[in-house]
Amino acid sequence: MSDTTSSLRTFARWSLSGAMVFAGLTHLFWGRKEFQAQVPDWTTRGTGFDKDDVVIVSGVLEVMLGASLVVLPGSRRTLGNCLAAFFVGIFPGNVEQYLKKRDGFGLDTDRKRFLRLFFQPVLVAVALWSTRDGRR
Structure with missing residues (x-):
């Protein structure tokens, strides 16, 4: 694997780690009400x-998974x-947020909620690619 690819994987993994920890903290504190819009009724x-x-x-799972990406390299x-x-x-x-037209985190139109599905x-x-070393 080239140094560039390795650096990109590391950058992606650290970015994903940070995003997961931030999202998890958002779940636990200031965004709890809005995240409930994404919880399926069932x-x-x-x-x-x-x-x-x-x-x-x-939120707890997100913090744990995000932090683990960095602190458990093995x-x-x-x-x-x-x-x-x-x-x-x-x-x-x-999917339920889209189908039931639930607003949350700026996803306040059908188009925005639909486009979110492709993310x-x-x-x-990214989770799979950034945690591989390029070998089989």
Whole structure:
């Protein structure tokens, strides 16, 4: 792997780490109410959790995954897989936000909510690519 590719992967991983920690803290503190717009209604049925509980749990997971990308370099590939799975797991919330026309974080039109759906596969790809060393 070239030095440039390695540097790009490192930059992407650190950027993703920072974004995840920031997003997690947002879930836990100042953005809790808005994140509830992304929680699918079905996640609270029969679980004993309300939407705020789901936001808190996902925020804790985001902080842990984001920080782990930096502090556990020996587990990079596993963490990339876990983060990609996390992004896939929260995708139904983005779909529900679009389908039920729920506003949140500036996603206040059908167009913005629809375009947001295409961002999730990019996050999955970055999580996987940035945690690989280029070898099979």
